[in-house]
Amino acid sequence: MDWAYLFEISLTGLASGGLYALAALAFVLVYKATKVVNIAIGEMLMVGAYLFFAFAASFSLPIWLAVLGAMLGAGLLGAVIERTMIRPLLGEPPISAFMVTVGLGSILVGLVEIIWSADQRRLPEFVPSTPVMIGDAFLAPKVAYGALMAFVLIALVLLLFRFWRGGVALRATASDQGAAYMMGINVPRVFSLAWVVSAVIAALAGIVVGSIGGISSSMGVFGLSVLVVVIVGGLDSVLGALVGGLFIGLVEALAGAYLGGEYKLLATFLVLVVVLMIKPYGLFGTHEIERL
Protein backbone atom coordinates (compact mmCIF):
# COMPACT_ATOMS: atom_id res chain seq x y z
CA MET A 1 0.00 0.00 0.00
CA ASP A 2 1.38 3.34 -1.06
CA TRP A 3 0.52 5.72 1.76
CA ALA A 4 1.75 8.86 -0.01
CA TYR A 5 -0.49 8.07 -2.96
CA LEU A 6 -3.44 7.43 -0.69
CA PHE A 7 -2.78 10.74 1.06
CA GLU A 8 -2.62 12.55 -2.24
CA ILE A 9 -5.87 10.98 -3.47
CA SER A 10 -7.63 11.73 -0.19
CA LEU A 11 -6.52 15.34 -0.37
CA THR A 12 -7.83 15.69 -3.92
CA GLY A 13 -11.05 14.04 -2.79
CA LEU A 14 -11.52 16.42 0.10
CA ALA A 15 -10.77 19.34 -2.19
CA SER A 16 -13.44 18.36 -4.69
CA GLY A 17 -15.66 17.55 -1.73
CA GLY A 18 -15.52 21.25 -0.89
CA LEU A 19 -17.30 21.94 -4.16
CA TYR A 20 -19.95 19.36 -3.37
CA ALA A 21 -20.41 21.01 0.00
CA LEU A 22 -20.85 24.42 -1.63
CA ALA A 23 -23.42 23.14 -4.12
CA ALA A 24 -25.18 21.17 -1.39
CA LEU A 25 -25.42 24.38 0.61
CA ALA A 26 -27.36 25.93 -2.28
CA PHE A 27 -29.72 22.96 -2.22
CA VAL A 28 -30.21 22.91 1.55
CA LEU A 29 -30.92 26.63 1.57
CA VAL A 30 -33.91 26.26 -0.72
CA TYR A 31 -35.08 23.09 1.00
CA LYS A 32 -34.93 24.61 4.46
CA ALA A 33 -36.79 27.77 3.52
CA THR A 34 -39.36 26.50 1.02
CA LYS A 35 -39.43 22.69 1.44
CA VAL A 36 -38.84 22.32 -2.30
CA VAL A 37 -36.57 19.47 -3.39
CA ASN A 38 -34.72 21.20 -6.21
CA ILE A 39 -33.55 18.47 -8.54
CA ALA A 40 -32.39 21.10 -11.05
CA ILE A 41 -29.51 22.15 -8.80
CA GLY A 42 -26.93 20.72 -11.20
CA GLU A 43 -28.51 22.60 -14.09
CA MET A 44 -28.43 25.85 -12.12
CA LEU A 45 -24.71 25.25 -11.59
CA MET A 46 -24.35 24.79 -15.31
CA VAL A 47 -26.21 28.01 -16.16
CA GLY A 48 -23.96 29.96 -13.77
CA ALA A 49 -20.87 28.55 -15.43
CA TYR A 50 -22.19 29.37 -18.89
CA LEU A 51 -23.09 32.93 -17.87
CA PHE A 52 -19.53 33.34 -16.66
CA PHE A 53 -18.30 31.87 -19.93
CA ALA A 54 -20.41 34.36 -21.88
CA PHE A 55 -19.16 37.36 -19.93
CA ALA A 56 -15.53 36.29 -19.71
CA ALA A 57 -14.91 34.67 -23.08
CA SER A 58 -17.49 36.10 -25.47
CA PHE A 59 -17.59 39.69 -24.16
CA SER A 60 -13.98 39.38 -22.88
CA LEU A 61 -14.69 41.22 -19.64
CA PRO A 62 -12.11 41.06 -16.84
CA ILE A 63 -12.57 38.00 -14.62
CA TRP A 64 -13.87 39.78 -11.54
CA LEU A 65 -16.49 41.64 -13.60
CA ALA A 66 -17.50 38.41 -15.33
CA VAL A 67 -17.97 36.68 -11.97
CA LEU A 68 -20.07 39.58 -10.78
CA GLY A 69 -22.09 39.48 -13.99
CA ALA A 70 -22.67 35.73 -13.64
CA MET A 71 -23.77 36.20 -10.02
CA LEU A 72 -26.17 38.94 -11.02
CA GLY A 73 -27.55 36.91 -13.92
CA ALA A 74 -27.96 33.83 -11.78
CA GLY A 75 -29.67 35.82 -9.03
CA LEU A 76 -32.09 37.21 -11.57
CA LEU A 77 -32.72 33.70 -12.88
CA GLY A 78 -33.39 32.48 -9.34
CA ALA A 79 -35.91 35.28 -8.80
CA VAL A 80 -37.65 34.55 -12.09
CA ILE A 81 -37.81 30.82 -11.33
CA GLU A 82 -39.29 31.44 -7.90
CA ARG A 83 -41.82 33.97 -9.17
CA THR A 84 -43.03 32.08 -12.24
CA MET A 85 -42.71 28.41 -11.26
CA ILE A 86 -42.49 27.94 -7.50
CA ARG A 87 -44.78 30.67 -6.16
CA PRO A 88 -47.87 29.50 -8.09
CA LEU A 89 -47.48 26.06 -6.50
CA LEU A 90 -47.37 27.31 -2.92
CA GLY A 91 -49.63 25.13 -0.83
CA GLU A 92 -49.72 22.34 -3.41
CA PRO A 93 -48.31 18.94 -2.41
CA PRO A 94 -44.48 18.87 -2.42
CA ILE A 95 -44.50 16.40 -5.30
CA SER A 96 -45.80 19.13 -7.65
CA ALA A 97 -42.99 21.53 -6.87
CA PHE A 98 -40.54 18.66 -7.26
CA MET A 99 -41.86 17.82 -10.70
CA VAL A 100 -41.69 21.49 -11.67
CA THR A 101 -37.98 21.44 -10.92
CA VAL A 102 -37.65 18.34 -13.14
CA GLY A 103 -39.18 20.44 -15.92
CA LEU A 104 -36.96 23.35 -15.00
CA GLY A 105 -33.84 21.22 -15.39
CA SER A 106 -35.01 20.15 -18.82
CA ILE A 107 -35.66 23.77 -19.86
CA LEU A 108 -32.26 24.98 -18.66
CA VAL A 109 -30.38 22.18 -20.46
CA GLY A 110 -32.30 22.88 -23.66
CA LEU A 111 -31.69 26.63 -23.49
CA VAL A 112 -27.98 26.18 -22.91
CA GLU A 113 -27.78 23.79 -25.87
CA ILE A 114 -29.66 26.25 -28.08
CA ILE A 115 -27.46 29.20 -27.16
CA TRP A 116 -24.04 27.57 -26.74
CA SER A 117 -24.53 24.13 -28.40
CA ALA A 118 -23.87 20.85 -26.59
CA ASP A 119 -20.08 20.93 -27.15
CA GLN A 120 -17.59 20.87 -24.32
CA ARG A 121 -15.97 24.26 -23.71
CA ARG A 122 -13.13 25.58 -21.62
CA LEU A 123 -13.46 28.50 -19.27
CA PRO A 124 -10.72 31.15 -19.49
CA GLU A 125 -7.85 30.37 -17.12
CA PHE A 126 -7.91 32.46 -14.00
CA VAL A 127 -6.17 30.35 -11.36
CA PRO A 128 -2.38 30.29 -10.96
CA SER A 129 -0.83 27.22 -12.57
CA THR A 130 1.99 26.48 -10.12
CA PRO A 131 1.39 23.11 -8.48
CA VAL A 132 0.52 23.11 -4.81
CA MET A 133 2.49 20.90 -2.44
CA ILE A 134 1.12 19.92 0.92
CA GLY A 135 3.89 18.01 2.65
CA ASP A 136 5.02 15.62 -0.05
CA ALA A 137 1.64 15.44 -1.70
CA PHE A 138 1.08 17.06 -5.04
CA LEU A 139 -2.27 18.78 -5.61
CA ALA A 140 -3.39 19.97 -9.04
CA PRO A 141 -3.48 23.79 -8.85
CA LYS A 142 -7.02 24.09 -10.20
CA VAL A 143 -8.36 21.62 -7.66
CA ALA A 144 -6.46 23.22 -4.80
CA TYR A 145 -7.50 26.78 -5.57
CA GLY A 146 -11.02 25.61 -6.40
CA ALA A 147 -11.27 24.03 -2.98
CA LEU A 148 -9.83 27.16 -1.38
CA MET A 149 -12.49 29.28 -3.11
CA ALA A 150 -15.19 26.83 -2.11
CA PHE A 151 -14.18 26.92 1.55
CA VAL A 152 -13.96 30.73 1.58
CA LEU A 153 -17.41 30.95 -0.02
CA ILE A 154 -18.85 28.46 2.45
CA ALA A 155 -17.46 30.48 5.35
CA LEU A 156 -18.90 33.64 3.82
CA VAL A 157 -22.34 32.08 3.40
CA LEU A 158 -22.31 30.77 6.97
CA LEU A 159 -21.39 34.24 8.25
CA LEU A 160 -24.19 35.75 6.18
CA PHE A 161 -26.64 33.27 7.69
CA ARG A 162 -25.44 34.15 11.15
CA PHE A 163 -25.29 37.94 11.04
CA TRP A 164 -27.06 39.36 8.00
CA ARG A 165 -30.69 40.46 8.50
CA GLY A 166 -31.83 38.46 5.51
CA GLY A 167 -29.96 35.41 6.77
CA VAL A 168 -31.67 35.64 10.13
CA ALA A 169 -35.04 35.98 8.39
CA LEU A 170 -34.20 32.88 6.36
CA ARG A 171 -33.38 30.85 9.45
CA ALA A 172 -36.47 32.10 11.23
CA THR A 173 -38.70 31.11 8.33
CA ALA A 174 -37.05 27.73 8.12
CA SER A 175 -37.59 26.93 11.79
CA ASP A 176 -41.20 28.16 12.07
CA GLN A 177 -43.03 29.71 9.18
CA GLY A 178 -46.07 30.83 11.17
CA ALA A 179 -44.06 32.43 13.95
CA ALA A 180 -41.85 34.18 11.39
CA TYR A 181 -44.96 35.64 9.78
CA MET A 182 -46.20 36.91 13.15
CA MET A 183 -42.85 38.53 13.91
CA GLY A 184 -43.32 40.68 10.83
CA ILE A 185 -41.10 38.75 8.45
CA ASN A 186 -42.35 38.90 4.91
CA VAL A 187 -42.31 35.16 4.29
CA PRO A 188 -42.99 35.21 0.54
CA ARG A 189 -40.08 37.66 0.18
CA VAL A 190 -37.91 35.25 2.14
CA PHE A 191 -38.87 32.49 -0.33
CA SER A 192 -37.70 34.71 -3.19
CA LEU A 193 -34.56 35.53 -1.29
CA ALA A 194 -33.80 31.86 -0.68
CA TRP A 195 -34.03 31.10 -4.39
CA VAL A 196 -31.95 34.11 -5.36
CA VAL A 197 -29.19 33.33 -2.86
CA SER A 198 -29.28 29.64 -3.77
CA ALA A 199 -28.97 30.44 -7.48
CA VAL A 200 -26.02 32.77 -6.80
CA ILE A 201 -24.23 30.15 -4.69
CA ALA A 202 -24.92 27.52 -7.34
CA ALA A 203 -23.53 29.83 -10.02
CA LEU A 204 -20.33 30.38 -8.04
CA ALA A 205 -19.97 26.65 -7.51
CA GLY A 206 -20.57 26.17 -11.22
CA ILE A 207 -17.81 28.63 -12.14
CA VAL A 208 -15.32 26.79 -9.94
CA VAL A 209 -16.43 23.35 -11.17
CA GLY A 210 -16.27 24.57 -14.77
CA SER A 211 -12.81 26.02 -14.34
CA ILE A 212 -11.56 22.62 -13.19
CA GLY A 213 -13.22 20.29 -15.66
CA GLY A 214 -14.54 22.49 -18.46
CA ILE A 215 -18.24 23.12 -19.12
CA SER A 216 -20.77 21.26 -21.22
CA SER A 217 -24.51 20.86 -21.31
CA SER A 218 -24.23 17.55 -19.45
CA MET A 219 -22.60 19.25 -16.49
CA GLY A 220 -25.88 18.78 -14.61
CA VAL A 221 -24.70 15.26 -13.73
CA PHE A 222 -22.71 16.99 -11.00
CA GLY A 223 -26.10 17.72 -9.44
CA LEU A 224 -26.75 13.99 -8.97
CA SER A 225 -23.76 13.67 -6.66
CA VAL A 226 -25.01 16.78 -4.86
CA LEU A 227 -28.37 15.09 -4.29
CA VAL A 228 -26.58 12.13 -2.76
CA VAL A 229 -24.57 14.54 -0.60
CA VAL A 230 -27.67 16.16 0.83
CA ILE A 231 -29.32 12.82 1.51
CA VAL A 232 -26.21 11.57 3.29
CA GLY A 233 -26.01 14.76 5.33
CA GLY A 234 -29.74 15.16 5.95
CA LEU A 235 -31.90 17.25 3.63
CA ASP A 236 -32.31 20.19 5.98
CA SER A 237 -28.92 20.31 7.66
CA VAL A 238 -26.23 22.84 6.76
CA LEU A 239 -23.66 20.93 8.76
CA GLY A 240 -24.78 17.75 7.01
CA ALA A 241 -24.20 19.37 3.62
CA LEU A 242 -20.62 20.22 4.59
CA VAL A 243 -19.74 16.85 6.12
CA GLY A 244 -21.60 14.93 3.41
CA GLY A 245 -19.87 16.93 0.70
CA LEU A 246 -16.39 16.13 2.00
CA PHE A 247 -17.33 12.50 2.53
CA ILE A 248 -18.72 12.00 -0.98
CA GLY A 249 -15.73 13.81 -2.47
CA LEU A 250 -13.46 11.41 -0.65
CA VAL A 251 -15.45 8.34 -1.70
CA GLU A 252 -15.43 9.41 -5.36
CA ALA A 253 -11.73 10.14 -5.38
CA LEU A 254 -10.88 6.78 -3.80
CA ALA A 255 -13.22 4.87 -6.11
CA GLY A 256 -11.83 6.73 -9.10
CA ALA A 257 -8.22 6.04 -8.14
CA TYR A 258 -8.46 2.41 -7.08
CA LEU A 259 -11.29 1.08 -9.25
CA GLY A 260 -11.39 3.33 -12.29
CA GLY A 261 -13.18 6.51 -13.40
CA GLU A 262 -16.44 4.81 -14.35
CA TYR A 263 -16.88 3.54 -10.80
CA LYS A 264 -17.11 7.06 -9.33
CA LEU A 265 -20.87 7.55 -9.70
CA LEU A 266 -21.48 3.90 -8.90
CA ALA A 267 -19.67 4.26 -5.57
CA THR A 268 -21.63 7.44 -4.81
CA PHE A 269 -24.92 5.72 -5.43
CA LEU A 270 -23.94 2.71 -3.37
CA VAL A 271 -23.28 5.10 -0.50
CA LEU A 272 -26.77 6.48 -1.08
CA VAL A 273 -28.33 3.03 -0.80
CA VAL A 274 -26.36 2.19 2.34
CA VAL A 275 -27.31 5.50 4.01
CA LEU A 276 -30.97 5.01 3.11
CA MET A 277 -30.81 1.55 4.69
CA ILE A 278 -29.16 2.47 8.00
CA LYS A 279 -29.84 6.17 8.52
CA PRO A 280 -32.69 7.25 6.26
CA TYR A 281 -32.85 10.83 7.54
CA GLY A 282 -29.14 11.34 6.95
CA LEU A 283 -26.38 12.06 9.41
CA PHE A 284 -27.81 15.31 10.76
CA GLY A 285 -31.31 15.58 9.29
CA THR A 286 -34.28 16.12 11.57
CA HIS A 287 -36.65 13.22 11.91
CA GLU A 288 -40.01 14.77 11.24
CA ILE A 289 -42.87 13.96 13.57
CA GLU A 290 -46.29 14.50 12.11
CA ARG A 291 -49.71 14.79 13.55
CA LEU A 292 -53.03 14.40 11.86
Next chain:
Amino acid sequence: MRIGTLKESYVADAALFDSATQKLWLGAGAALLVLFPFMASDYWLYLACLVAINVASAAGLNILTGYTGLVSLGQAAFMGLGAYTVAILQTRWGTPFLLNILAGGVVAMLGGLVVGIPSLRVKGLYLAIATIAASFIAHFLFANLSITGGTGGLAVPPASVMGVALDTSFRIYWLIVPVTLVLLLGAANLFRTRIGRAFIAIRDRDISAEVLGIPLLRYKLLSFGLSSFYAGIAGGLWAYFFRVVTPESFPLQMSIFFLAAIIVGGMGTILGSILGAVFMTMVPELLKFVFDLLPSTGHDMKVFLSPVRTVVFGLLIVGFLIFEPHGLAEVWRRIRRFFHLWPFRN
Protein backbone atom coordinates in the same frame (compact mmCIF):
# COMPACT_ATOMS: atom_id res chain seq x y z
CA MET B 1 -78.34 16.38 -22.15
CA ARG B 2 -77.46 12.99 -20.80
CA ILE B 3 -80.38 11.21 -19.17
CA GLY B 4 -81.41 7.73 -18.13
CA THR B 5 -78.31 6.76 -16.17
CA LEU B 6 -80.21 5.47 -13.14
CA LYS B 7 -78.38 2.67 -11.37
CA GLU B 8 -80.37 0.12 -9.41
CA SER B 9 -77.59 -2.04 -8.00
CA TYR B 10 -74.10 -1.57 -6.64
CA VAL B 11 -72.75 -3.84 -9.33
CA ALA B 12 -74.11 -1.53 -12.01
CA ASP B 13 -72.73 1.47 -10.19
CA ALA B 14 -69.27 -0.02 -9.88
CA ALA B 15 -69.13 -1.28 -13.46
CA LEU B 16 -66.08 -0.24 -15.43
CA PHE B 17 -68.06 0.83 -18.47
CA ASP B 18 -71.38 2.00 -17.22
CA SER B 19 -73.35 3.65 -20.00
CA ALA B 20 -74.52 2.56 -23.41
CA THR B 21 -72.95 5.64 -25.00
CA GLN B 22 -69.61 4.76 -23.49
CA LYS B 23 -69.82 1.20 -24.79
CA LEU B 24 -70.73 2.52 -28.22
CA TRP B 25 -67.67 4.77 -28.31
CA LEU B 26 -65.44 1.99 -27.03
CA GLY B 27 -66.74 -0.28 -29.76
CA ALA B 28 -66.05 2.41 -32.34
CA GLY B 29 -62.55 2.87 -30.91
CA ALA B 30 -61.85 -0.87 -31.03
CA ALA B 31 -63.05 -1.02 -34.63
CA LEU B 32 -60.78 1.87 -35.50
CA LEU B 33 -57.80 0.14 -33.89
CA VAL B 34 -58.51 -3.01 -35.92
CA LEU B 35 -58.98 -1.12 -39.19
CA PHE B 36 -56.10 1.32 -38.66
CA PRO B 37 -53.23 -0.91 -39.89
CA PHE B 38 -55.03 -1.52 -43.16
CA MET B 39 -55.51 2.17 -43.87
CA ALA B 40 -52.39 3.82 -42.50
CA SER B 41 -49.02 4.27 -44.14
CA ASP B 42 -45.85 2.71 -42.75
CA TYR B 43 -44.86 5.94 -41.04
CA TRP B 44 -48.17 6.17 -39.15
CA LEU B 45 -48.01 2.50 -38.23
CA TYR B 46 -44.54 3.03 -36.83
CA LEU B 47 -45.85 5.95 -34.79
CA ALA B 48 -48.86 3.94 -33.62
CA CYS B 49 -46.62 1.16 -32.30
CA LEU B 50 -44.36 3.67 -30.57
CA VAL B 51 -47.38 5.39 -29.03
CA ALA B 52 -48.75 2.06 -27.79
CA ILE B 53 -45.44 1.16 -26.12
CA ASN B 54 -45.29 4.59 -24.50
CA VAL B 55 -48.91 4.29 -23.36
CA ALA B 56 -48.10 1.02 -21.60
CA SER B 57 -45.12 2.50 -19.80
CA ALA B 58 -46.91 5.74 -18.95
CA ALA B 59 -49.83 3.76 -17.52
CA GLY B 60 -47.36 2.03 -15.22
CA LEU B 61 -45.83 5.30 -14.09
CA ASN B 62 -49.31 6.70 -13.53
CA ILE B 63 -50.10 3.86 -11.13
CA LEU B 64 -47.10 4.97 -9.09
CA THR B 65 -47.15 8.75 -9.47
CA GLY B 66 -50.74 9.56 -10.25
CA TYR B 67 -52.44 7.07 -7.93
CA THR B 68 -49.91 6.42 -5.15
CA GLY B 69 -48.25 9.84 -5.07
CA LEU B 70 -44.66 8.64 -5.45
CA VAL B 71 -42.32 9.93 -8.14
CA SER B 72 -39.99 7.68 -10.09
CA LEU B 73 -37.36 8.92 -12.51
CA GLY B 74 -36.30 5.39 -13.39
CA GLN B 75 -39.12 4.29 -15.67
CA ALA B 76 -36.75 4.15 -18.65
CA ALA B 77 -34.21 2.10 -16.71
CA PHE B 78 -36.88 -0.48 -15.83
CA MET B 79 -37.90 -0.56 -19.47
CA GLY B 80 -34.25 -1.29 -20.15
CA LEU B 81 -34.32 -4.19 -17.70
CA GLY B 82 -37.33 -5.62 -19.50
CA ALA B 83 -35.81 -5.04 -22.92
CA TYR B 84 -32.52 -6.71 -21.99
CA THR B 85 -34.32 -9.66 -20.43
CA VAL B 86 -36.28 -10.17 -23.63
CA ALA B 87 -33.17 -9.74 -25.77
CA ILE B 88 -31.16 -12.24 -23.76
CA LEU B 89 -33.93 -14.85 -23.58
CA GLN B 90 -34.67 -14.50 -27.28
CA THR B 91 -31.06 -14.68 -28.47
CA ARG B 92 -29.85 -17.40 -26.09
CA TRP B 93 -32.78 -19.75 -25.78
CA GLY B 94 -35.34 -18.55 -28.31
CA THR B 95 -38.19 -19.04 -25.84
CA PRO B 96 -41.72 -18.01 -26.94
CA PHE B 97 -42.07 -14.24 -27.15
CA LEU B 98 -45.05 -13.87 -24.82
CA LEU B 99 -43.10 -15.73 -22.14
CA ASN B 100 -40.10 -13.47 -22.77
CA ILE B 101 -42.16 -10.31 -22.42
CA LEU B 102 -43.71 -11.60 -19.22
CA ALA B 103 -40.25 -12.48 -17.93
CA GLY B 104 -39.14 -8.95 -18.82
CA GLY B 105 -41.94 -7.57 -16.70
CA VAL B 106 -41.11 -9.84 -13.78
CA VAL B 107 -37.39 -9.00 -13.88
CA ALA B 108 -38.18 -5.28 -13.96
CA MET B 109 -40.56 -5.76 -11.03
CA LEU B 110 -37.84 -7.51 -9.01
CA GLY B 111 -35.48 -4.67 -9.89
CA GLY B 112 -38.13 -2.26 -8.66
CA LEU B 113 -38.40 -4.09 -5.35
CA VAL B 114 -34.63 -3.91 -4.87
CA VAL B 115 -34.66 -0.14 -5.43
CA GLY B 116 -37.86 0.34 -3.48
CA ILE B 117 -36.97 -1.43 -0.24
CA PRO B 118 -34.34 1.08 0.93
CA SER B 119 -36.05 4.19 -0.40
CA LEU B 120 -39.70 3.59 0.46
CA ARG B 121 -39.20 3.19 4.18
CA VAL B 122 -38.97 6.96 4.52
CA LYS B 123 -41.56 9.48 3.50
CA GLY B 124 -40.74 12.06 0.91
CA LEU B 125 -39.02 12.18 -2.41
CA TYR B 126 -36.30 9.65 -1.64
CA LEU B 127 -37.67 7.23 -4.22
CA ALA B 128 -37.23 9.82 -6.98
CA ILE B 129 -33.56 10.27 -6.14
CA ALA B 130 -32.98 6.55 -5.58
CA THR B 131 -34.49 5.79 -8.99
CA ILE B 132 -32.13 8.27 -10.66
CA ALA B 133 -29.31 6.40 -8.93
CA ALA B 134 -30.83 3.12 -10.09
CA SER B 135 -30.92 4.25 -13.68
CA PHE B 136 -27.23 5.10 -13.57
CA ILE B 137 -26.39 1.77 -11.98
CA ALA B 138 -28.54 0.00 -14.58
CA HIS B 139 -26.72 1.84 -17.37
CA PHE B 140 -23.40 0.83 -15.83
CA LEU B 141 -24.45 -2.81 -15.65
CA PHE B 142 -25.81 -2.84 -19.22
CA ALA B 143 -22.54 -1.37 -20.49
CA ASN B 144 -20.18 -3.57 -18.46
CA LEU B 145 -21.72 -7.02 -18.01
CA SER B 146 -20.71 -9.69 -20.48
CA ILE B 147 -24.23 -11.07 -20.87
CA THR B 148 -25.61 -7.71 -22.13
CA GLY B 149 -23.14 -7.36 -24.97
CA GLY B 150 -21.37 -4.29 -23.59
CA THR B 151 -21.71 -0.87 -25.19
CA GLY B 152 -22.56 -2.42 -28.55
CA GLY B 153 -25.75 -3.89 -27.11
CA LEU B 154 -27.70 -6.85 -28.43
CA ALA B 155 -29.53 -7.43 -31.66
CA VAL B 156 -32.91 -9.08 -31.10
CA PRO B 157 -34.33 -11.51 -33.64
CA PRO B 158 -37.97 -10.73 -34.44
CA ALA B 159 -40.73 -12.44 -32.51
CA SER B 160 -42.48 -15.04 -34.59
CA VAL B 161 -45.94 -16.59 -34.56
CA MET B 162 -46.22 -19.98 -36.26
CA GLY B 163 -43.31 -19.24 -38.55
CA VAL B 164 -44.37 -15.69 -39.41
CA ALA B 165 -41.74 -13.26 -38.24
CA LEU B 166 -43.19 -10.05 -36.77
CA ASP B 167 -40.62 -7.91 -38.54
CA THR B 168 -42.68 -5.05 -39.97
CA SER B 169 -44.65 -2.33 -38.22
CA PHE B 170 -47.81 -3.84 -39.66
CA ARG B 171 -47.14 -7.26 -38.12
CA ILE B 172 -45.76 -6.15 -34.76
CA TYR B 173 -48.80 -3.86 -34.37
CA TRP B 174 -50.89 -6.96 -33.67
CA LEU B 175 -48.61 -7.83 -30.77
CA ILE B 176 -48.04 -4.40 -29.26
CA VAL B 177 -51.52 -2.93 -29.31
CA PRO B 178 -53.35 -5.92 -27.75
CA VAL B 179 -50.74 -6.21 -24.98
CA THR B 180 -51.09 -2.50 -24.25
CA LEU B 181 -54.89 -2.80 -24.17
CA VAL B 182 -54.66 -5.68 -21.69
CA LEU B 183 -52.33 -3.61 -19.49
CA LEU B 184 -54.70 -0.64 -19.63
CA LEU B 185 -57.68 -2.80 -18.75
CA GLY B 186 -55.68 -4.24 -15.88
CA ALA B 187 -54.84 -0.77 -14.60
CA ALA B 188 -58.46 0.38 -14.88
CA ASN B 189 -59.65 -2.64 -12.95
CA LEU B 190 -56.93 -2.32 -10.34
CA PHE B 191 -58.54 0.82 -8.97
CA ARG B 192 -61.80 -0.99 -8.35
CA THR B 193 -60.06 -3.39 -5.96
CA ARG B 194 -58.81 -3.06 -2.39
CA ILE B 195 -55.22 -2.71 -3.55
CA GLY B 196 -55.91 0.14 -5.94
CA ARG B 197 -58.02 1.97 -3.41
CA ALA B 198 -55.26 1.55 -0.85
CA PHE B 199 -52.90 3.26 -3.30
CA ILE B 200 -55.27 6.21 -3.60
CA ALA B 201 -55.62 6.41 0.17
CA ILE B 202 -51.84 6.53 0.53
CA ARG B 203 -51.64 9.32 -2.01
CA ASP B 204 -54.31 11.39 -0.33
CA ARG B 205 -53.07 11.10 3.24
CA ASP B 206 -50.52 8.48 4.12
CA ILE B 207 -50.93 8.69 7.89
CA SER B 208 -54.70 8.27 7.68
CA ALA B 209 -54.18 5.33 5.36
CA GLU B 210 -51.87 3.71 7.88
CA VAL B 211 -54.37 4.26 10.67
CA LEU B 212 -57.02 2.61 8.50
CA GLY B 213 -54.91 -0.54 8.38
CA ILE B 214 -52.93 -0.18 5.19
CA PRO B 215 -49.30 -1.24 5.72
CA LEU B 216 -47.53 1.67 4.00
CA LEU B 217 -44.27 0.00 3.05
CA ARG B 218 -45.94 -3.09 1.63
CA TYR B 219 -48.40 -1.14 -0.51
CA LYS B 220 -45.86 1.41 -1.68
CA LEU B 221 -43.58 -1.45 -2.69
CA LEU B 222 -46.48 -3.15 -4.43
CA SER B 223 -47.26 0.02 -6.34
CA PHE B 224 -43.64 0.50 -7.35
CA GLY B 225 -43.33 -3.16 -8.31
CA LEU B 226 -46.46 -2.94 -10.48
CA SER B 227 -45.26 0.22 -12.15
CA SER B 228 -41.91 -1.41 -12.87
CA PHE B 229 -43.71 -4.49 -14.17
CA TYR B 230 -45.55 -2.30 -16.67
CA ALA B 231 -42.28 -0.65 -17.61
CA GLY B 232 -40.66 -4.06 -18.09
CA ILE B 233 -43.45 -5.25 -20.37
CA ALA B 234 -43.24 -2.00 -22.34
CA GLY B 235 -39.48 -2.47 -22.55
CA GLY B 236 -39.98 -6.01 -23.86
CA LEU B 237 -42.29 -4.70 -26.57
CA TRP B 238 -39.71 -2.00 -27.28
CA ALA B 239 -37.03 -4.65 -27.78
CA TYR B 240 -39.16 -6.55 -30.29
CA PHE B 241 -40.11 -3.33 -32.04
CA PHE B 242 -36.66 -1.75 -32.52
CA ARG B 243 -34.85 -5.12 -32.43
CA VAL B 244 -31.64 -3.67 -31.05
CA VAL B 245 -31.00 -2.88 -27.41
CA THR B 246 -28.06 -0.75 -26.31
CA PRO B 247 -27.16 0.88 -22.98
CA GLU B 248 -27.89 4.28 -24.56
CA SER B 249 -31.43 3.28 -25.53
CA PHE B 250 -32.90 4.18 -22.15
CA PRO B 251 -31.50 7.53 -21.00
CA LEU B 252 -32.72 9.61 -18.08
CA GLN B 253 -34.43 11.90 -20.62
CA MET B 254 -36.76 9.04 -21.43
CA SER B 255 -37.83 8.81 -17.81
CA ILE B 256 -38.49 12.54 -17.84
CA PHE B 257 -40.48 11.99 -21.02
CA PHE B 258 -42.80 9.57 -19.20
CA LEU B 259 -43.15 11.88 -16.24
CA ALA B 260 -44.05 14.67 -18.67
CA ALA B 261 -46.52 12.35 -20.38
CA ILE B 262 -48.54 11.65 -17.27
CA ILE B 263 -48.42 15.27 -16.10
CA VAL B 264 -49.61 16.51 -19.48
CA GLY B 265 -52.16 13.72 -19.81
CA GLY B 266 -53.45 13.87 -16.28
CA MET B 267 -52.21 12.19 -13.14
CA GLY B 268 -54.45 9.66 -11.53
CA THR B 269 -56.57 8.80 -14.56
CA ILE B 270 -56.23 5.95 -17.04
CA LEU B 271 -57.35 8.24 -19.83
CA GLY B 272 -54.57 10.62 -18.83
CA SER B 273 -51.90 8.00 -19.46
CA ILE B 274 -53.27 7.43 -22.94
CA LEU B 275 -53.76 11.08 -23.89
CA GLY B 276 -50.41 12.09 -22.40
CA ALA B 277 -48.40 9.36 -24.11
CA VAL B 278 -50.09 10.05 -27.45
CA PHE B 279 -49.56 13.79 -27.12
CA MET B 280 -45.95 13.59 -25.96
CA THR B 281 -45.01 11.09 -28.68
CA MET B 282 -46.51 13.40 -31.27
CA VAL B 283 -44.76 16.55 -29.99
CA PRO B 284 -41.31 15.68 -31.43
CA GLU B 285 -42.91 14.69 -34.73
CA LEU B 286 -44.81 17.97 -34.78
CA LEU B 287 -41.61 19.87 -34.02
CA LYS B 288 -39.86 18.06 -36.86
CA PHE B 289 -42.73 19.08 -39.13
CA VAL B 290 -42.51 22.73 -38.03
CA PHE B 291 -38.74 22.71 -38.55
CA ASP B 292 -39.23 21.40 -42.06
CA LEU B 293 -41.60 24.28 -42.79
CA LEU B 294 -39.08 26.90 -41.66
CA PRO B 295 -37.41 28.69 -44.55
CA SER B 296 -33.79 27.59 -44.86
CA THR B 297 -31.63 30.45 -43.64
CA GLY B 298 -28.21 29.34 -44.74
CA HIS B 299 -27.10 27.34 -41.75
CA ASP B 300 -28.65 24.10 -40.69
CA MET B 301 -31.63 24.50 -38.36
CA LYS B 302 -31.73 20.75 -37.68
CA VAL B 303 -29.09 21.05 -34.93
CA PHE B 304 -31.63 22.96 -32.85
CA LEU B 305 -34.25 20.23 -33.05
CA SER B 306 -33.05 18.20 -30.09
CA PRO B 307 -32.52 21.12 -27.66
CA VAL B 308 -35.82 22.70 -28.67
CA ARG B 309 -37.50 19.40 -27.91
CA THR B 310 -35.84 19.35 -24.49
CA VAL B 311 -37.08 22.87 -23.77
CA VAL B 312 -40.60 22.06 -24.96
CA PHE B 313 -40.74 18.97 -22.71
CA GLY B 314 -39.72 21.09 -19.74
CA LEU B 315 -42.15 23.87 -20.59
CA LEU B 316 -44.99 21.38 -20.96
CA ILE B 317 -44.25 19.90 -17.51
CA VAL B 318 -44.09 23.31 -15.85
CA GLY B 319 -47.01 24.80 -17.79
CA PHE B 320 -49.38 21.94 -17.14
CA LEU B 321 -48.49 21.73 -13.45
CA ILE B 322 -49.23 25.42 -13.00
CA PHE B 323 -52.15 26.03 -15.34
CA GLU B 324 -53.84 22.64 -15.83
CA PRO B 325 -52.69 20.33 -13.02
CA HIS B 326 -55.22 17.66 -13.93
CA GLY B 327 -53.94 17.55 -17.46
CA LEU B 328 -55.55 16.80 -20.79
CA ALA B 329 -57.91 14.31 -19.14
CA GLU B 330 -59.53 17.25 -17.34
CA VAL B 331 -59.83 19.21 -20.57
CA TRP B 332 -61.44 16.15 -22.13
CA ARG B 333 -63.85 15.89 -19.18
CA ARG B 334 -64.83 19.55 -19.53
CA ILE B 335 -65.59 19.10 -23.20
CA ARG B 336 -67.61 15.98 -22.47
CA ARG B 337 -69.56 17.72 -19.72
CA PHE B 338 -70.43 20.51 -22.10
CA PHE B 339 -72.12 18.00 -24.40
CA HIS B 340 -73.69 16.08 -21.51
CA LEU B 341 -75.32 19.19 -20.15
CA TRP B 342 -76.16 20.84 -23.41
CA PRO B 343 -78.40 22.87 -23.92
CA PHE B 344 -77.88 23.99 -20.32
CA ARG B 345 -74.76 25.80 -19.24
CA ASN B 346 -72.64 23.91 -16.79
